[in-house]
Every structure is written in C-alpha cells, then in structure tokens.
Amino acid sequence: xxxxxxxxxxxxxxxxxxxxxxxxxxxxxxxxxxxxxxxxxxxxxxxxxxxxxxxxxxxxxxxxxxxxxxxxxxxxxxxxxxxxxxxxxxxxxxxxxxxxxxxxxxxxxxxxxxx
Amino acid sequence: xxxxxxxxxxxxxxxxxxxxxxxxxxxxxxxxxxxxxxxxxxxxxxxxxxxxxxxxxxxxxxxxxxxxxxxxxxxxxxxxxxxxxxxxxxxxxxxxxxxxxxxxxxxxxxxxxx
Numbered sequence: 092x093x094x095x096x097x098x099x100x101x102x103x104x105x106x107x108x109x110x111x112x113x114x115x116x117x118x119x120x121x122x123x124x125x126x127x128x129x130x131x132x133x134x135x136x137x138x139x140x141x142x143x144x145x146x147x148x149x150x151x152x153x154x155x156x157x158x159x160x161x162x163x164x165x166x167x168x169x170x171x172x173x174x175x176x177x178x179x180x181x182x183x184x185x186x187x188x189x190x191x192x193x194x195x196x197x198x199x200x201x202x203x204x205x206x
Numbered sequence: 207x208x209x210x211x212x213x214x215x216x217x218x219x220x221x222x223x224x225x226x227x228x229x230x231x232x233x234x235x236x237x238x239x240x241x242x243x244x245x246x247x248x249x250x251x252x253x254x255x256x257x258x259x260x261x262x263x264x265x266x267x268x269x270x271x272x273x274x275x276x277x278x279x280x281x282x283x284x285x286x287x288x289x290x291x292x293x294x295x296x297x298x299x300x301x302x303x304x305x306x307x308x309x310x311x312x313x314x315x316x317x318x319x320x
Contacts, residue, residue, distance in 0.1 A: 123306075124305075124306040126308065128311075133313075134295065134313065134314055134316075135311060135312075135313045135314065136297060136299075136311035136314075137311075138308045138309070138310060138311075141306070141308050143306060182249065186305065186306055188305045188306065191254075191261060191262055191304060191305060192237055192239070192254055192256070192261070192262075192301070192304040192305055192307070192309075193251055193254070193262060194239075194251065194309060196248060196249040196250075197248075198248050199248065199249075
C-alpha cells in the first residue's frame, strides 16, 4: 500500500526560527516521486518541489531546503529563518509510477509563524 | 502565463440540485485531475484524464458524480443530485504528461450544499 504520513498536525514558531516539517512515506515501488505543496490561507495549492527516487541529493532554494533519505523513507522540509508569510498548510505527496498519475497526499502540517 | 482556471469560485445550492464545476487546464498540459478536499478525508483524487480520455475514475464516490473532458482545454465535474455530504473544496489540476510530473492546481471551487 502507498501511504504518506505527516505526523505533525500543527507547528507554531516565532518569526526567524528554523522549522522542519516531517514526511514519511511507504511504497513497494522502486520508482516513485515525492512532492511538497503549500496551501496558504487563501486556499490554493502551490507546487514547491519534486524529487524522484533515484536522486537523493538534498536541495536548497532560498530559505527552503529538502532532505531526502531513502534509508528512512523520509522527505523532510526545512524553512530557515521563518517568516509570517510562510504560515500555511504544507502537504507532502507521493506518486508511484505503477499507480499512473495518482498523487497520494499526507494529511498536511499547519504551520503558524508568529511575529 | 495563465494557470489552471476553475469556475465558479464559490457555489451554494440546495440539496437535490445539479452542480457543474468547470476547469480550464494550462495550455499544453495533457493530463487533468479532479480532487476533493474535506476535513475528514483530506485531499483525494476523484478522476484523471490523459489526452482527454478518462484513465482512472476509481475515486469517484458514486454514480451521482460524472466528469467529462470534451477537448484539451475544458473539463467539467457534475454532481446530480447533490447532497450535503458533497460539500467540499474541489480542485482541478493539470500536468504535462503523466507519472511523476508536477501537478499545478487551480484555486478551487468551494461547494456548499444546504
């Protein structure tokens, strides 16, 4: 079975703190893709990053960084020096090729950054 | 560049009425997806199309739901008759190709069935 678990339902931090959002996935496939999406209070879903199962290189984009570890089936997301505008629900998602284009989403983590 | 366009943004109607949600995918994208988001079930895929052909409709809740994609630039999701439990945010997304490609989402339609 394919499954994505985001154990942190809610996280609250103060501006400028670093915060890590956890994502653990389950799949029997060897070829799969992992994604992070952001859903701000306005409600839209914004694509942030995609990673394939053969590329374990970590990635940094500005204040955002992602740590992919196949050994622990984790794809964690870190925001450095958080800002109020980072407040949103963040979703981790899994796509396994045998499942076609189906995205399996985690339950999401509500991040609140307080001034 | 225009993103995925959904209409209406909000819909409030009484149970038993027919509801039609519309979606225009990003130009050049050949895969289109309909998702539903609720507090209880989170984000769930209802159906997706590739090159206008329905590929996987296993997430469609029941026969009251139907989706069509008559051409590459337009899709509809219809609920007839609607019920209060259909209240949710419905998202349309599109991507280039299938399998592993990022899906880009519209702003969603917030549907309330009274």
